[in-house]
Amino acid sequence: MDIDTGLDEFAKKFQQDVISQSQVEDDESFREDQFTEIMMEYLTGADEIDNPIVCYYYNKPRGIKVNGYTVSENEECLDLFISIYYGEVPPTRVPKSDVDAAFKRVYNFLRKAFGNYRLDLEEASPVFDLANRIHELKDALINIRLFLLTDGIVKVESIDDISENNLSISHHVWDIQRLFRLYSSGKKREAIEVDFENKFGGCIPCLPMTESNPDYVTYLAIIPGKTLVELYGKYGPRLLERNVRSFLQVRGNVNKGIRKTIIDEPHMFLAYNNGLSATAEKVEIISSNGIYGIKWARDFQIVNGGQTTASIYHAYRKDKADVSNIYVQVKLTVLKDASRIDTFVPKISLYANSQNKVNAADFSANNPFHIKLEELSRTVWAPAPPGMQLQTRWYYERARGQYLDEKGGEGTLARKKAFEAINPTRQKFTKTDLAKFENTWNQLPHVVSRGAEKNFIEFMALLQERGEFQPDRKYYEHLVAKAILFRQAEKLVQKQQYGGYRANIVTYALALISHKTSQRIDLDRIWKEQSISPVLMDTIIEASEIVHRHITNPPGGRNITEWCKKEQCWEDLFALNLKLPDELEKELISIDGRERTEIDRGIDSSDDEDRKKISEVMKVPADTWFRIARWAKETGNLQPWQRSLSFSLGNLAKRGRETSRKQAVQALRILEEAHRLGFEIGSKM
Structure with missing residues (x-):
């Protein structure tokens, strides 16, 4: 395959990616935003940028445009992005005049934002947040990078950097050809x-x-x-x-x-x-x-x-x-x-x-958790939705581009269509999606709001804290249920036309529902029906209204985007009153002991190995635990918390209730320590 043919194939796959993600939104107007987001994902993967935010704004009469931004942790470096999107294959040539005009528009936005342009913008809009942030940081900024993102081909060799006082402004072009070179070289990034x-x-x-x-x-x-x-x-x-x-x-x-x-x-x-x-x-x-x-x-x-x-x-x-x-x-x-x-x-x-x-969680490329999850996604079939016969799979993309590569490897057009029918693009999800679903369910919307990469790092840290965990079929099914819940919530929130902050509203609304229901949403039902109930849909809409009012009225008039990243934002929200509909209560998992449905705790749920430990602990009679507690108290053996846990385990065994994963681990250690110290497990005292 020659270079031009390879580029055309890559461009075709790229456009399919943009279209498929736009279709999820059911709105053609998102096409340029989806293009920007995908380009940003590639650049994040190449370590060119960190935690980008899509923020579209175009004022044509004033010659101002911006498509996204990033701000460094120390607030000294700012990246601004502007997109030129054609959606054409083979890629079209971008005229130099368009390149110059694009950089001029984003530069104009920067200069206006240094001034008082924020006063001309709607306060509840994301672009107000950006303009206000730039105005606040204008004296602290050292480096500013202006990025042009395009699916066309740019032939401009270089653009001179700008130095203004203590400020360095550089220009960077990422066109489809440069992206293809990065992709086809087998590298994750451009080598320095x-x-x-x-x-x-x-x-x-x-x-x-x-x-x-x-x-x-x-x-x-x-x-x-x-x-x-x-x-x-x-x-x-x-x-x-x-x-x-x-x-x-x-x-x-x-x-x-x-x-x-x-x-x-x-x-x-x-x-x-x-x-x-x-x-x-x-x-x-x-x-x-x-x-x-x-x-x-x-x-x-x-x-x-x-x-x-x-x-x-x-x-x-x-x-x-x-x-x-x-x-x-x-x-x-x-x-x-x-x-x-x-x-x-x-x-x-x-x-x-x-x-x-340094946490080992930072090295996650080939973590066994992700490998096993990928394996499950290739073998577990989702139930066919009502009225349909064809079963499909939810495709976990452990590495960027896996889906399109596997589809492209099918050879004939018929086999490619068959692959897509079984693995619909709307049912593809990535590592950062996984972290977003899980941390939302686990009521960490402020962490999710910090951006895909930071949220993923936090998820991996929690996974490491959890200890060795192998996802099984039940975990996978519940994860897919959370994906369905999240993506349907995205559509519902979008239809409310709040005008911005959709990502923050979705994660906060679902986290609020997770909190108010004590995580008792029936994920098994969502998995079986491959959809959420009308009652749950109404609850999401109601919660989104509460969230929207909350996050767009931050204390002290602070930046909304930054406010959403604060734990205080979450704590103030769940303290508000959200009364769940009576109809939803009827759909929740019962915890009165009559049903055996387990509430999902994400990665803190029990896996197969944990369940073996729980089963082993449950074989120990209640009387044995009570005897261990008495023996430990009388002899001064074991730690106080171990003596207390032994008594609690006795009560659980007496009522026929299961221990938790963590209790089972400690219970086995108590048995081992008691045996080591001479306590005879099977004897009467």
């Missing part, structure tokens, strides 16, 4: 190529490892602080994209200490700081009279030392610190087999990071 010799002040002196190693080569180097400033200024967080945490603000005692050393004792920095760990796919080394230097590096990544790098940069830019006397030690590792980098680099980050705790 660093020409130290010609663009960053000269070669970096280094000492190569002397012993031969079959897996890697390591170089020890000392890099000037000014070079780090220039690298971070050009590449930003991309330089740290393999780092577990791309450090973007001065937080905590460690980072404040780094800043203090930079400003007060720069000559001591090398002695005090642990330095950087970096990797590269390939390097070019020069030598002269036994002295070695790193001339050039491909895919240069700082995998440990993000704090150091960003702290030096921010001290230089924000505090005007002199970094000419700062030097940082670097351990640069170059793998001989570049294909192993995705498994090798996380281990460097995990083992090398000594400044802050």
